[in-house]
Amino acid sequence: MHRRSLLKASAALAACTGLPASFLLASRAVADIADGEAKPFSFEGLQERASKLATTPYVDTREVLPPTLANLTPQQFNAIQYDAAHSLWGRKGQLDVQFFHVGMGFRTPVRMHSIEPGTRIAKEVHFRPELFNYQSTGVDVGQLKGDLGFSGLKVFKQPNIDKYDIVSFLGASYFRAVDNTGQYGLSARGVAVNTYAGTVEEFPDFIEFWFETPAQDATRFVLYALLDAPSITGAYRFDINCLADRVIMDIDAHLTARQDIKQLGIAPMTSMFSCGTNERRMCDTIHPKIHDSDRLSMWRGNGEWVCRPLNNPEHIQFNTYLDNNPRGFGLLQTDHDFKSYQDTVDWYSRRPSLWVEPTTAWGDGAINLMELPTTGETLDNIVAFWNPKEPVKAGQSLHYGYKLHWAALAPVQPTLARVLATRTGMGGFTEGWAPGEHYPNVWARRFAIDFIGGPLQGMDKNERLESVITVSHGRAQDFQIFALHPEVEGFRAMFDWYPTDDSTAPVEMRGFIRRISDKQVLSETWLYQYFPPPPEKRRYP
Numbered sequence: 406m407h408r409r410s411l412l413k414a415s416a417a418l419a420a421c422t423g424l425p426a427s428f429l430l431a432s433r434a435v436a437d438i439a440d441g442e443a444k445p446f447s448f449e450g451l452q453e454r455a456s457k458l459a460t461t462p463y464v465d466t467r468e469v470l471p472p473t474l475a476n477l478t479p480q481q482f483n484a485i486q487y488d489a490a491h492s493l494w495g496r497k498g499q500l501d502v503q504f505f506h507v508g509m510g511f512r513t514p515v516r517m518h519s520i521e522p523g524t525r526i527a528k529e530v531h532f533r534p535e536l537f538n539y540q541s542t543g544v545d546v547g548q549l550k551g552d553l554g555f556s557g558l559k560v561f562k563q564p565n566i567d568k569y570d571i572v573s574f575l576g577a578s579y580f581r582a583v584d585n586t587g588q589y590g591l592s593a594r595g596v597a598v599n600t601y602a603g604t605v606e607e608f609p610d611f612i613e614f615w616f617e618t619p620a621q622d623a624t625r626f627v628l629y630a631l632l633d634a635p636s637i638t639g640a641y642r643f644d645i646n647c648l649a650d651r652v653i654m655d656i657d658a659h660l661t662a663r664q665d666i667k668q669l670g671i672a673p674m675t676s677m678f679s680c681g682t683n684e685r686r687m688c689d690t691i692h693p694k695i696h697d698s699d700r701l702s703m704w705r706g707n708g709e710w711v712c713r714p715l716n717n718p719e720h721i722q723f724n725t726y727l728d729n730n731p732r733g734f735g736l737l738q739t740d741h742d743f744k745s746y747q748d749t750v751d752w753y754s755r756r757p758s759l760w761v762e763p764t765t766a767w768g769d770g771a772i773n774l775m776e777l778p779t780t781g782e783t784l785d786n787i788v789a790f791w792n793p794k795e796p797v798k799a800g801q802s803l804h805y806g807y808k809l810h811w812a813a814l815a816p817v818q819p820t821l822a823r824v825l826a827t828r829t830g831m832g833g834f835t836e837g838w839a840p841g842e843h844y845p846n847v848w849a850r851r852f853a854i855d856f857i858g859g860p861l862q863g864m865d866k867n868e869r870l871e872s873v874i875t876v877s878h879g880r881a882q883d884f885q886i887f888a889l890h891p892e893v894e895g896f897r898a899m900f901d902w903y904p905t906d907d908s909t910a911p912v913e914m915r916g917f918i919r920r921i922s923d924k925q926v927l928s929e930t931w932l933y934q935y936f937p938p939p940p941e942k943r944r945y946p
Contacts, residue, residue, distance in 0.1 A: 438493055438536075439519035441529030446520055446615055448642055451629055452659045455640040456802065459661035463635040466612065467512040471548035474508035482509045484542040491536045492561075493519060498621035500647065501566060504530070505557040505575050506537055514554025516613040527615055530555075558614060562624065562647045571647055577608040578632055579675075582645075582652035582811035583757060590676070590697045590756030591736055593809060595632050595641060596660065597670025597790050601723045601775050604667065609634030611641075624648060636664045637797075651757075651812035655764070658805045666797040670773065670790030671805050672761045676736045677785045678715040678776070683827040683933075687717055687780065694746050695782050697756050698736035700824070701774050701789055702815060706730040710819035710929035714827045715787055716776050718936060722911065725771045725792075734772050735760035735815055736789055740826075751782065760815040761791075765806035769794040822859040822918070822928040825895060827852070829935075831945060832883070832901035840945040848943040849883075849901040850935065856918055856928045857895030864894070869921040872898035877913035879904050879937070886918065907940045 469475075485506045493502035504517060518527040532553045534546050557575030565571075569587045574580040578595030598607035609632050617627040625646040632639035637660055644655040658671075679695040680688035688695070701713040706729045715736075716722065737758040746753040770793040779786035797803070810816045832851030834840050840847075854872075866888035874881045883901040898918050914933040919926045937943075 437495075438491055439521075439528035439530045441518070441531060443521075443526045443528055446518070446525055446527040446629075448629060448640065448657075451615075451631060452640040455631060455638045455659065456661045458631075458633060459638040459663045459800070463633070463663060466514060468507065468514055468553065470507060470512055470553070471545075471550070473543075473545040473548045474506075474553075475512075477509045477542075477544070479509065481542050481544070482506070482511075485544065486538045487559075488536055488538050489567075493517075493530070493616060494618060496566065498619065499563050499624050500619055500626055501561045502616060503559050503561065503570075504536070504555040505559065505573075507532075507553050507556045511556035511576060513556070513610050513612065514552075515556055515558075515611065517555055517558065518613065518615040520615055520617050522618045560626075560645070560647070572645060572652060574611060574614070574630075578611045582654070582809075584652070584812050585650045586752075586755035586757070586813075588752050588755035588757075590738060591759055591787075592675045592785075593759060594670075594673045594675065595630070595658070596637060596639060597668075597673035597788070598634060598636050598666055599668050600670055600673070600788055600790070601721075601773070602667040607634055607636055609637060609639070632660075634663075636666050637662050637669075651810060653811070654809040656805075656807055656809065658807075660803045660805070662797045662799050662801045662803075664799050668773075668792055669797050669803075670788075670792060671767070672807050672809070673788065673790035674736050674759050674761075675785050676715075676759075676787040676789075677779065677782060678787050679717055679779055679782055681715070683714050683829050684716050686719075692747050692753075694740070694753070695748075696738070696753060697785075698738050698758070698787060699740060700737050701734065701772070702737050702760075703728070703734045703772055704732040704817065704819075706732060708732075710821060710823070711932055712824040712929055713774065713932040714824075716934060716936075717779055717786065718776050718934075719778055721778070722776045722934065724774045724776075724934065726774070727769075727771045729769050730766050731763060731772065731791070733760060733762045733815070733817060734789070734791070735810075736787065737815060739814065741813055757811050758814055760810040760812075760817075762808040762810065762816070763806070764808060765804065767791060767793070767805065818858070819929045820859055821926065822856040822861045822895065824929065824931055825855040825857045825893070827854050827931070827933065829853075833903075836899075846945060847903075848945065849903045850937075851899065851901050852914070852933070852935075853897050853899045854916065854931050855889060855893075855895060855897050857889070857893060860925075860927050861895050864896075870896060870898075870918050870927070871921050872900065872916055872918050874898075874900050874914065874916040876902060876915075878906075878908060878910065879912055881914075902935065904937055904940075904943065909937050909939055911936055 487503035517530040559570035560572035613631040615629040619626040628643040630641040639660045642657040676698040703711040738756045743754045775788040777786035832849035912935040
């Protein structure tokens, strides 16, 4: 499950080759790059093709690459730069497209097609070495024979068209986008198959793309994709709007099962959480926090908002949150303060959040969350997706519409107070003292949840509030609520968890705060999963 090794290559924010002004002013036809035979194209036709493909045996199209490509190091692969003089849309407008080379582990040829403006006619863009710059790569161009295809694509936008890409598709059905920080973070996928189903996980591939040429001043373009895998096929339409501070993808996905599927993941996303305010086991570095995302946020079909802080567990954990027609969910990076990370290399303070907004009725199912152990930031260990309630049968067709919002924060926020941070530490004593100092040395774990916003905004700091906490085993007690610093309009709910037996099973915790006088709920729901240490470690130094 070392997904990050795959994704690191796509994170190569390939700086384009600078071009003279004479080139930027030159008129180029898209057909200069798209040199294939003209063929009709429509999304309806693509859906029909994907459905028919599901009735035929799966064919693995991975290539046997020439040694000069198969043996590339990640550094050499990243050094292969697409020649911006051959970009798809000629660098004449707000947007442009370039392609990734095949090589290293990227051995499935991805076919690219350009739809001629004002028509439903598409022409393929064929691979040829002159589309790339191979300086300082060690690639023997003499070995590059025939049409090897591409491994993915990347999209650039003015005014940073010479600096970094803002959307990329690379590897299986992975894709990513960035906000105005120019810093990639977590990834999405076309679909997930059997991520945690007692069998080998399957990684479907986007094997063909078609591009509609946008108007010169447009920041929005349409991309179509064909997905193929042993268990499923799919036809996708991506309406991608590259705004000033975010990227919004309106996705229309039509899927057909080749085989029975135990677990289907819709709108899957993959991220990394190593350590943070609530989990510091792996924070023995110079950085206070290391994560691409800090929580799973859910806006349930019944209107309830739920915050589930992420963990870096010692063993794989898989959680299921049942729902009906969810209003949205996402993996969020809510802290964008440099001081929280002290990171000048990977810039976790700039990582975007990813929010899923269903645009069709999804029915009954569950938001699934898988958390894997990770030793550091190079291994993605968080996976979240929607799983329909009924298992998918061979020949079954499914349709899902949804939007993906790539931005610093989700496009919607709870009207109630939201969780700012979750903190854990030693418990069993009064704040300001220490275990064993005027207190019996009884082991406990303390939890502090900071709530801000909503009805807490401007609330009297002397308002009488209470926290409502339930735990699956053990005992929660010593409840306290404190007003936060005047600069932070909110309150901290604190409690201690005490074990009542030797069990090390995860403790499922759930809580919110409310006003004492009228029992009015004031916050979103906080969920947490705590892993108690074995009995022999339940003592303080």
